[in-house]
Amino acid sequence: MIAKVIVDVPSRQTDRPFDYIVPYHLQEWVEVGSRVGVPFGGRVLQGFVIQLQEESRLDQHKLKEIAELLDAAPPLLPDLIELASWMSHKYCCSHTQALQAMIPAALKGKEERFISINDDESDEWKSRVSAPLLHWLEQHSPKANWTVMMEQFPDEAAEIRKLIKDNKLQLQSYIKDKLAVKKVQAVYMPMQVQQQPFDALLDQLAKTALKQKEVLQYMYEQPQEQTIPIVNVTKELECATSTVRALVEKELLIQIDLEQQRDPYAGRHFKTTEPLLLTEEQQLVFEQIAITLDKQQPYTFLLQGVTGSGKTEVYLQSIDRCLKDGRQAIVLVPEISLTPQMVERFKGRFGDQVAVMHSRLSGGERYDEWRRIRNGESMVAIGARSAIFAPFQQLGLIIIDEEHESSYKQEESPKYHTRDVAVRRAMMHGATVILGSATPSLESYVAASMSNPKGKLSEDKRAALLSMTKRVNDRALPEVTVIDMKEELLANNRSMFSRRLHEALQERLQKGEQSVLLLNRRGFATFIMCRSCSYTMMCPHCDIALTYHQKSQVVRCHYCGYAEQTPTVCPACTSEHIRFFGTGTQKVEAELAKLFPGIRVIRMDVDTTSGKNAHEQLLKQFESRKADVLLGTQMVAKGLDFPYVTLVGVIAADTSLHLPDFRAAERTFQLLTQVAGRAGRHHLPGEVIIQSYTPEHYAIVTSQQHDYETFVQQELQHRRMLGYPPYCRLAVVTMSHDQLPLLSQVSHQFVEDLRQLADHEGVLVPLSSGFPRSLEVLGPVASPIAKMKDRYRFQCVLKYRGSIDIAALIQGTLHQYKEKSIQKKIQYSIDIDPQVIM
Numbered sequence: 001m002i003a004k005v006i007v008d009v010p011s012r013q014t015d016r017p018f019d020y021i022v023p024y025h026l027q028e029w030v031e032v033g034s035r036v037g038v039p040f041g042g043r044v045l046q047g048f049v050i051q052l053q054e055e056s057r058l059d060q061h062k063l064k065e066i067a068e069l070l071d072a073a074p075p076l077l078p079d080l081i082e083l084a085s086w087m088s089h090k091y092c093c094s095h096t097q098a099l100q101a102m103i104p105a106a107l108k109g110k111e112e113r114f115i116s117i118n119d120d121e122s123d124e125w126k127s128r129v130s131a132p133l134l135h136w137l138e139q140h141s142p143k144a145n146w147t148v149m150m151e152q153f154p155d156e157a158a159e160i161r162k163l164i165k166d167n168k169l170q171l172q173s174y175i176k177d178k179l180a181v182k183k184v185q186a187v188y189m190p191m192q193v194q195q196q197p198f199d200a201l202l203d204q205l206a207k208t209a210l211k212q213k214e215v216l217q218y219m220y221e222q223p224q225e226q227t228i229p230i231v232n233v234t235k236e237l238e239c240a241t242s243t244v245r246a247l248v249e250k251e252l253l254i255q256i257d258l259e260q261q262r263d264p265y266a267g268r269h270f271k272t273t274e275p276l277l278l279t280e281e282q283q284l285v286f287e288q289i290a291i292t293l294d295k296q297q298p299y300t301f302l303l304q305g306v307t308g309s310g311k312t313e314v315y316l317q318s319i320d321r322c323l324k325d326g327r328q329a330i331v332l333v334p335e336i337s338l339t340p341q342m343v344e345r346f347k348g349r350f351g352d353q354v355a356v357m358h359s360r361l362s363g364g365e366r367y368d369e370w371r372r373i374r375n376g377e378s379m380v381a382i383g384a385r386s387a388i389f390a391p392f393q394q395l396g397l398i399i400i401d402e403e404h405e406s407s408y409k410q411e412e413s414p415k416y417h418t419r420d421v422a423v424r425r426a427m428m429h430g431a432t433v434i435l436g437s438a439t440p441s442l443e444s445y446v447a448a449s450m451s452n453p454k455g456k457l458s459e460d461k462r463a464a465l466l467s468m469t470k471r472v473n474d475r476a477l478p479e480v481t482v483i484d485m486k487e488e489l490l491a492n493n494r495s496m497f498s499r500r501l502h503e504a505l506q507e508r509l510q511k512g513e514q515s516v517l518l519l520n521r522r523g524f525a526t527f528i529m530c531r532s533c534s535y536t537m538m539c540p541h542c543d544i545a546l547t548y549h550q551k552s553q554v555v556r557c558h559y560c561g562y563a564e565q566t567p568t569v570c571p572a573c574t575s576e577h578i579r580f581f582g583t584g585t586q587k588v589e590a591e592l593a594k595l596f597p598g599i600r601v602i603r604m605d606v607d608t609t610s611g612k613n614a615h616e617q618l619l620k621q622f623e624s625r626k627a628d629v630l631l632g633t634q635m636v637a638k639g640l641d642f643p644y645v646t647l648v649g650v651i652a653a654d655t656s657l658h659l660p661d662f663r664a665a666e667r668t669f670q671l672l673t674q675v676a677g678r679a680g681r682h683h684l685p686g687e688v689i690i691q692s693y694t695p696e697h698y699a700i701v702t703s704q705q706h707d708y709e710t711f712v713q714q715e716l717q718h719r720r721m722l723g724y725p726p727y728c729r730l731a732v733v734t735m736s737h738d739q740l741p742l743l744s745q746v747s748h749q750f751v752e753d754l755r756q757l758a759d760h761e762g763v764l765v766p767l768s769s770g771f772p773r774s775l776e777v778l779g780p781v782a783s784p785i786a787k788m789k790d791r792y793r794f795q796c797v798l799k800y801r802g803s804i805d806i807a808a809l810i811q812g813t814l815h816q817y818k819e820k821s822i823q824k825k826i827q828y829s830i831d832i833d834p835q836v837i838m
């Protein structure tokens with residue numbers, strides 16, 4: 001038998017399966033998805049089996065054998081192997097990168113496996129195996145080494161496997177890697193001891209050994225062969241470890257190492273919750289979802305529900321429906337929202353069936369949770385991005401909460417978008433996908449509403465839009481006021497707080513209520529804006545804010561490369577109040593302290609939340625009202641639900657509006673809507689104050705009115721006019737090298753070759769032409785981050801529409817071109833559907 005193996009070598013040249021012979025003794029065990037050790041270039045390297053077949057097209061004599069099998073059960077399942085292959089094509093990454101993204105990092109060590117005879121089962125099976133094997137098993141159980149067994153009894157592998165399946169034999173695995181599995185020492189009383197009269201056992205102890213007697217009695221009274229960690233025994237009976245050990249020495253107890261699964265939520269008690277009676281809107285939405293769940297047909301719903309409309313309850317009841325069919329569910333939330341409160345809502349409903357996977361767990365903890373999924377103990381996985389790869393076998397439902405979040409796109413290779421991977425995986429399983437958000441991404445909105453505007457299911461379509469427009473219990477959405485900061489300036493108020501916001505803060509302090517202040521600042525770029533007339537410098541070709549480059553004193557467009565000198569007076573009104581924008585949270589904090597002596601502020605930004613659990617602790621402090629103000633970057637906008645927050649203030653809404661990013665307006669609208677949703681979620685009514693230099697901008701006007709629909713229509717017009725997603729798709733190829741002239745030459749050559757290839761395929765047509773298949777190649781230009789780690793960076797942006805295999809086109813160009821440039825060490829990085837272009 002031949003196994004096709006993807007070997008873990010990070011090089012594009014070796015990114016293809018290699019054939020290996022499966023040695024006879026491993027034939028029963030090696031499966032698609034198995035992790036194996038194979039000889040490769042004089043070493044033994046790790047690899048994944050992606051296919052098994054009878055014969056190889058290569059000369060059998062030249063093939064090498066698989067050296068070892070690393071796990072008893074394959075860590076990857078066939079559907080994940082298929083998904084990895086799809087990912088490596090779509091996102092232009094290596095197979096190894098895609099496969100490695102799917103397994104926990106701790107799974108790098110080697111497993112040790114032991115076979116034991118299950119004494120609870122009948123003995124009839126013993127006649128089915130050879131006498132030597134039976135003898136060997138009986139001799140070595142419960143610590144019979146599996147690897148040895150495979151080698152010694154290769155002819156009986158099939159029978160052994162069957163016995164394991166039938167539970168006659170048990171297979172236990174340990175990861176050698178210390179970090180991976182925690183072991184505890186435990187004891188049990190063997191059956192032959194426990195069957196004797198207690199007095200007979202007592203005779204074996206010294207009369208004075210009272211503590212030993214106590215332990216003996218305790219263990220004697222346990223159910224048959226019940227294993228108990230030694231620490232539990234010593235705690236329970238207040239005795240020393242040596243007391244227990246003494247009984248072990250007398251063979252009255254047997255000591256073993258127990259593999260302990262660390263439950264990071266152990267010791268936390270989760271209050272069980274019952275399904276709530278759904279509101280009318282929730283009920284309508286749930287019924288639609290239930291239809292596709294019951295049919296087990298792949299379907300994607302976009303659930304657009306205003307903040308506080310009760311999306312989570314819809315998720316919970318959908319999961320419940322899915323579990324009733326014996327299928328599993330994955331819930332994805334942005335890393336930052338994966339708080340204990342969030343986890344509690346799911347554990348409260350589904351208890352221990354929930355496995356949690358997030359980056360704040362240790363490697364070992366994450367591995368344990370992963371294993372609970374792999375061996376079927378867990379039915380619901382909740383986690384950030386990578387939980388999409390949870391190794392479930394019968395996936396019924398995938399939920400992506402806050403689906404518009406850019407963190408669903410992985411920025412390192414494999415640069416996948418979780419949403420697309422989810423839809424793909426759901427298709428393979430006949431699973432339902434729910435994308436939930438108060439402010440869906442335009443891509444999802446267009447995809448869902450175009451295929452199904454009324455939200456009614458139709459057989460031929462694969463997606464539908466569902467909406468919930470009201471908050472639960474008819475609670476009002478908060479009143480939003482927009483303050484024109486230009487007028488503040490005219491009234492001689494140069495503070496970063498408008499008079500209105502100042503007053504509102506004062507009022508909250510007096511009443512003992514809490515406020516959230518958002519400093520809307522993201523990314524690294526600074527843009528230029530006039531504080532008198534709000535003129536912002538834009539690229540004449542791209543309608544994107546120009547970025548200020550301090551060193552060279554120019555402003556530049558990151559998409560097309562257009563540049564001009566930085567002006568000293570406003571080109572529109574000749575005012576000198578033209579500024580580079582970017583305010584820091586520390587500055588705001590200082591200003592607060594000055595204006596409101598004694599004010600208690602919790603600052604939440606990258607600086608204060610870098611430590612483990614820091615984010616969580618800051619929120620807890622705020623929740624217990626140890627502070628008056630929570631001040632922070634977009635972190636404060638997410639998922640907070642605090643009853644005493646009655647004021648939300650946005651210091652400068654424009655900061656994200658003019659970033660050199662075609663999604664700037666969309667991101668601003670999303671952020672403002674999310675943060676406004678934090679106010680007045682409970683009995684106290686909420687108020688929101690947004691400060692802006694461009695209060696008339698549609699992103700601000702529509703967020704003030706909580707009007708997603710109008711925002712989308714306006715934004716779509718812009719996107720259509722300028723040719724941006726969702727009217728086309730994007731791909732970016734970034735090239736880097738330490739010599740600028742060479743990089744420039746190579747990147748121009750690349751773009752030329754790419755154009756030629758596209759032309760050859762008849763797709764090099766401007767998007768505006770209206771052809772169903774069209775492609776434009778922009779650039780090459782210097783990347784927004786023009787130099788990184790001493791390498792210069794150039795990029796070209798591809799805009800395309802229609803069924804164009806963009807990955808094949810790029811790879812095709814690289815393929816003919818790479819040969820020439822390998823020795824020159826040009827690095828290429830490809831980003832399909834980029835979220836940020838750097």
Ligand SMILES: Nc1ncnc2c1ncn2[C@@H]1O[C@H](COP(=O)(O)OP(=O)(O)OP(=O)(O)O)[C@@H](O)[C@H]1O
Binds near residue numbers: 308310
């Ligand atoms: N059917 C219901 N009956 C009563 N209360 C409900 C119901 N559904 C949800 N709730 C409550 O309403 C509140 C808001 O719900 P939830 O947090 O799920 O909203 P959401 O749509 O996820 O909001 P956000 O987008 O702001 O996170 C919660 O406290 C929840 O327990």
Ligand SMILES: [Zn+2]
Binds near residue numbers: 570571573574
């Ligand atoms: Zn001006």
Ligand SMILES: [Zn+2]
Binds near residue numbers: 539558560561562
């Ligand atoms: Zn431009």
